[in-house]
Amino acid sequence: MAPPDTRTQILDAAERLFAERGFRGASVRAITDLARANLAAVGYHFGSKAELLAAVVRRVIEPINAAQCARLDRLLARTPDPPVTELVEAFAGPLFDEMLAGDEGGARTSRLIMRIIGDPAEEMRDWTGSAEDTVRDRYLAAFGRALPGLSPEELWFRMRGILAVAAVDRVEVYNRRSPACLSPVAGEAARHWAITFLAAAMSAPPTGT
Amino acid sequence: MAPPDTRTQILDAAERLFAERGFRGASVRAITDLARANLAAVGYHFGSKAELLAAVVRRVIEPINAAQCARLDRLLARTPDPPVTELVEAFAGPLFDEMLAGDEGGARTSRLIMRIIGDPAEEMRDWTGSAEDTVRDRYLAAFGRALPGLSPEELWFRMRGILAVAAVDRVEVYNRRSPACLSPVAGEAARHWAITFLAAAMSAPPTGT
């Protein structure tokens, strides 16, 4: 099981191609070619392309969610009302951690998150995910205590902003169309920049409406 | 030419379907069906599906860019160094203005911007756009004066954040997976929330790295 394990190789190839090309853009043939597996292996090991996607997404999301959860636990063990900056760090940090752990300096996971958010294919939303909802609700509650006066709707609006900024990092379109003079952003710098940016954004006073 | 104008009807249908389903997900057949036109009409009026997309994107982007440019001119006519909040308002405001003008309360344009940012299809990046680069560079310069001490790279990182937050608004995935209790956000409120959120984010002190 150690070296080749067709199933894992397909998962790896699919993660990469789904991230790069989206659900519709990554054909089963391209995935099995990259995985050096047979075309029918996807059907055999996963049932269908949609179920393969779900397996890929779960494998990527789970450690991120676990880390977000653990860091929130650690924060709450220290004080029941952590400051906004630390909440942002705990929530957004794991997104960048996992991103940086990937083979290509994290671009792959970041792009995959972008796909999860933005891919129009219906199949991108079928990976259940009650655990994700739980974590999200816990952070919503914690942010709510740290930012009294913010309506639940505006709070949720701001949390979507966190995900958007984290996901949009390293997305190709931007880098392709970025001002020519700028060098690509190193992963660690992007992490700090994002935390700074988002902590300030989350801490903004309530709009009022 | 007034009522039916096949070309315009195709543009409208394509704008809607590209926004909803992405480039690959919106088939030429679905577009011409929605437009009540013949399948071959796309080839006749636009040449190819990719050129149809370019025409759609240009039609959506141009007024936004013009508005961003005009508002920056107005700002600079008043003072050579406008404050960050007004720059954010001038840059992000038109995104929401145009979004709100659409038929479905703006969701369509917002989603299309999201596609422009996130769609993995290569064709999504072929709509030239030197005018867009000009506007972007002008805002980069203005933000640079308003935020001395920020490196050009971090400045560009933050401007991408503006686009990300504006685009992610009303994207279906989020609303589908949003906490059940929350009602959907009204367009005007989202605009204020985003400006507040982004003005605070842009005004954050330099990270330093």
Next chain:
DNA sequence: CCCGCTTTCATACGTTCGTTTGAATCAAAC
């Protein structure tokens, strides 16, 4: 009426897609 030009239409072509199938291969148990 008829002409030239634009536009619409039905149809077909070749490709690529996801999925299925049934035989071949492999590895361990007996």
Next chain:
DNA sequence: GTTTGATTCAAACGAACGTATGAAAGCGGG
């Protein structure tokens, strides 16, 4: 050595796709 179950393989299926084609239809000016 044979059997059994799991895995891999080449091949094929029908469906959907983007595009091209040539005839039909509309239509204002001679």
